Amino acid sequence: MSATCNCTEHVNKLNQQISVMRKEIKNLRQLLDSAVRSHRKHMTSLQSALTHIGQSRSPKSQPRPQADLETQNSLEKGTIQTVPIGYISSCFSVKNGTPRQPTICGPSRATLQIQQSVFNNPEHSLVGLDNYSHVWVIFLFHKNGHLSYKAKVKPPRLNGQRVGVYSTRSPHRPNALGLTLAKLDRVTGDTLHLSEIDMIEGTPVLDIKPYISDYDSPHSRLDIDTDTYDSGVQPESTSVPSEEGTTSVPSEEGTTSVETLHSDSVASFSCTVDPQLDLWVERQDSHSADPRILHSKDKSKVHILRPGDASSSSASKTLGKDLTTVLGELKAYISEGDDCLTLGSSVGKSQASDGPNAKPLEPVEDSARLCYDEEAYSTIAGWIREPPVTSLEVRFTPHAERELGEFLAPISAESRDRPRFRFLRGPKEAAAAIRGVLSADPRSVYRRSRCKDRLFFFTLDTADITCWFGQGFAEVLRVRLVAVGKELAS
Numbered sequence: 001m002s003a004t005c006n007c008t009e010h011v012n013k014l015n016q017q018i019s020v021m022r023k024e025i026k027n028l029r030q031l032l033d034s035a036v037r038s039h040r041k042h043m044t045s046l047q048s049a050l051t052h053i054g055q056s057r058s059p060k061s062q063p064r065p066q067a068d069l070e071t072q073n074s075l076e077k078g079t080i081q082t083v084p085i086g087y088i089s090s091c092f093s094v095k096n097g098t099p100r101q102p103t104i105c106g107p108s109r110a111t112l113q114i115q116q117s118v119f120n121n122p123e124h125s126l127v128g129l130d131n132y133s134h135v136w137v138i139f140l141f142h143k144n145g146h147l148s149y150k151a152k153v154k155p156p157r158l159n160g161q162r163v164g165v166y167s168t169r170s171p172h173r174p175n176a177l178g179l180t181l182a183k184l185d186r187v188t189g190d191t192l193h194l195s196e197i198d199m200i201e202g203t204p205v206l207d208i209k210p211y212i213s214d215y216d217s218p219h220s221r222l223d224i225d226t227d228t229y230d231s232g233v234q235p236e237s238t239s240v241p242s243e244e245g246t247t248s249v250p251s252e253e254g255t256t257s258v259e260t261l262h263s264d265s266v267a268s269f270s271c272t273v274d275p276q277l278d279l280w281v282e283r284q285d286s287h288s289a290d291p292r293i294l295h296s297k298d299k300s301k302v303h304i305l306r307p308g309d310a311s312s313s314s315a316s317k318t319l320g321k322d323l324t325t326v327l328g329e330l331k332a333y334i335s336e337g338d339d340c341l342t343l344g345s346s347v348g349k350s351q352a353s354d355g356p357n358a359k360p361l362e363p364v365e366d367s368a369r370l371c372y373d374e375e376a377y378s379t380i381a382g383w384i385r386e387p388p389v390t391s392l393e394v395r396f397t398p399h400a401e402r403e404l405g406e407f408l409a410p411i412s413a414e415s416r417d418r419p420r421f422r423f424l425r426g427p428k429e430a431a432a433a434i435r436g437v438l439s440a441d442p443r444s445v446y447r448r449s450r451c452k453d454r455l456f457f458f459t460l461d462t463a464d465i466t467c468w469f470g471q472g473f474a475e476v477l478r479v480r481l482v483a484v485g486k487e488l489a490s
């Protein structure tokens with residue numbers, strides 16, 4: 001009996017050891033895979049660099065059939081060798097303190113000169129581009145340091161929470177490609193003058209494309225199929241017309257209510273839905289990029305209604321009939337186009353659907369196109385708009401303000417002794433850029449939690465900025481001209 005017990009114990013122990021070893025083998029495999037991947041990447045970049053050197057040395061006129069075949073093969077396999085079309089000259093010299101997205105910091109500036117090694121006449125490649133206000137810039141995160149990446153990352157704005165790398169704009173991704181929508185201020189010859197950028201000095205640019213809102217922004221008609229809103233949830237309340245320009249659903253606390261609908265085209269609309277439905281809808285002014293937003297109650301997701309969109313219809317199923325009525329009104333309102341009747345009258349018409357003699361709402365064919373062609377509808381994660389990290393108030397000490405005020409614009413004729421910016425157009429623009437950078441809290445999650453009291457340094461154009469962070473604010477303490485060596489290096 002005891003021999004059997006010993007034997008079972010032994011077997012159990014062995015099993016445990018085997019399972020530990022299995023885990024270790026799995027870990028080793030993962031390490032090995034990642035080493036192989038990283039090695040392959042290095043080889044690819046080396047090959048790319050060598051090809052580039054080869055290309056710039058060999059005259060273009062000599063045909064290289066073998067190379068062409070190789071290129072074609074690798075293209076088909078999706079392993080192209082990239083050649084930068086140019087390198088960014090930026091007002092941000094290092095990653096630290098560079099905005100995480102271009103919209104954070106409007107006055108950031110950069111230039112991009114198209115290389116002559118790419119086109120004999122680089123300026124020809126830019127003909128017509130000045131018709132566009134914005135360009136997509138596709139670039140390499142060349143200062144990632146290493147090419148490692150993970151399937152899950154912790155975006156700084158999520159303050160330590162993990163999400164899949166592909167649901168973020170993390171620079172650390174399998175192909176270290178960045179995508180920035182930059183403002184195109186002007187084109188001079190072979191050079192693009194950009195603002196609203198988040199790329200650092202020396203960033204290799206692989207491609208630029210004009211931003212075409214008609215293609216790049218998910219347009220939508222408010223072509224909501226009211227049937228899809230029939231979730232079987234019977235509304236407690238129905239809407240009734242009230243004051244002109246306003247409609248409201250009789251609402252107890254927390255039930256559906258529509259607050260304001262103005263008669264002009266910049267109507268603003270917001271609507272809260274029964275908490276049981278776990279959704280709320282908001283329509284912002286019609287010039288806003290995302291006029292039709294559904295938030296889940298915990299705000300984990302913001303959903304902007306889009307016709308035919310699977311999640312829109314699934315969300316819609318949850319909404320219930322009272323919201324159908326509201327949306328129907330909205331649809332009717334929108335269908336009036338630019339000569340919209342005041343909502344009062346529009347509601348007056350559509351309200352036929354309310355009350356005991358309610359008629360079903362007429363489907364309004366493609367109507368929203370009239371009012372909303374210029375609007376974009378999309379769905380984004382809730383944390384983008386409402387991150388757990390709050391934005392900071394930014395202050396300057398009087399000393400720092402004085403120091404910043406000393407800086408001159410690049411083309412100013414004033415005293416040569418004063419510090420001068422390379423890109424920014426003066427202290428005002430620089431102050432706005434500093435505010436943009438700091439209000440978004442540029443610290444890493446680690447610094448935010450572990451090194452709260454440390455001074456924070458970053459460089460903006462030719463200015464070295466020193467600041468510190470307190471509870472809910474960042475204060476700029478010093479603004480100095482960058483050290484000579486640093487300036488030359490940039």
Ligand SMILES: C[S@@+](CC[C@H](N)C(=O)[O-])C[C@H]1O[C@@H](n2cnc3c(N)ncnc32)[C@H](O)[C@@H]1O
Nearest residue numbers: 095098099100141142143169178179199200203
């Ligand atoms: C979060 S990424 C977003 C970039 C781009 N808008 C995108 O969505 O792909 C922006 C950050 O990348 C870093 N960065 C900018 N240029 C870089 C470069 N050339 N190499 C490595 N990191 C860079 C900066 O720290 C900047 O704050």
